[in-house]
Amino acid sequence: MIKIVLASNNRNKLDELRGILNSKKVRVLSLADIGFKGDTEETGETLAENALIKARAVWAKAKGSVVFADDTGLEVDYLAKAPGVYSARFAGPQCSFEDNNRKLLKLLKGVKSKDRGANFRTIVAVIYEDGTEETFEGNVKGKIGLSEKGDMGFGYDPVFYPENSKKTYAQMLPKEKNSLSHRKKAAVNALKGIRKKLHI
Numbered sequence: 001m002i003k004i005v006l007a008s009n010n011r012n013k014l015d016e017l018r019g020i021l022n023s024k025k026v027r028v029l030s031l032a033d034i035g036f037k038g039d040t041e042e043t044g045e046t047l048a049e050n051a052l053i054k055a056r057a058v059w060a061k062a063k064g065s066v067v068f069a070d071d072t073g074l075e076v077d078y079l080a081k082a083p084g085v086y087s088a089r090f091a092g093p094q095c096s097f098e099d100n101n102r103k104l105l106k107l108l109k110g111v112k113s114k115d116r117g118a119n120f121r122t123i124v125a126v127i128y129e130d131g132t133e134e135t136f137e138g139n140v141k142g143k144i145g146l147s148e149k150g151d152m153g154f155g156y157d158p159v160f161y162p163e164n165s166k167k168t169y170a171q172m173l174p175k176e177k178n179s180l181s182h183r184k185k186a187a188v189n190a191l192k193g194i195r196k197k198l199h200i
């Protein structure tokens with residue numbers, strides 16, 4: 001049995017990743033399960049740096065487990081891939097999801113559908129017991145809508161239409177979003193990598 005510690009205090013991520021990763025051979029643990037307290041500041045300039053910062057902060061406390069941390073950004077073509085690594089704080093230091101969506105829609109006001117392309121990118125950092133580090137990626141291409149649609153999910157979900165979908169992420173039930181999301185793709189890639197490395 002492989003234990004994977006998720007380096008995040010986000011309950012939704014924990015549930016989502018348990019659904020993807022848990023199996024007879026893999027058990028996902030929370031930070032509370034290993035007695036880790038505290039938050040890590042995300043000071044990196046790339047998603048990979050931030051994912052690694054989060055994973056490294058937990059690694060010494062996670063003896064006997066693999067550490068798993070993710071960082072996500074929304075890359076909007078018209079904005080030269082912004083907000084990217086700054087997605088959480090796009091509208092300012094203490095901003096809400098709503099503030100971010102409003103700012104994004106304002107910046108894209110009048111921009112035609114064909115120029116509203118975007119990409120959700122997740123990087124997962126994995127650190128093994130011996131300290132070896134690896135990163136994995138998951139991407140979902142799509143478009144930014146003209147207004148917010150739907151009330152499920154979080155963050156930029158109400159303004160993001162995944163490619164070939166008539167619904168935003170926020171109009172999908174969690175099960176549907178989680179089956180095709182950027183985070184799901186990155187987690188599946190990470191699981192493949194972990195299995196290969198640990199021969200399970």
Ligand code: IMP
Binds near residue numbers: 097
């Ligand atoms: P984090 O790296 O997972 O904390 O994500 C950083 C920011 O990206 C969040 O604060 C959200 O604004 C945005 N974000 C991450 N994942 C999602 C998602 O699945 N849907 C919508 N927004 C997301």
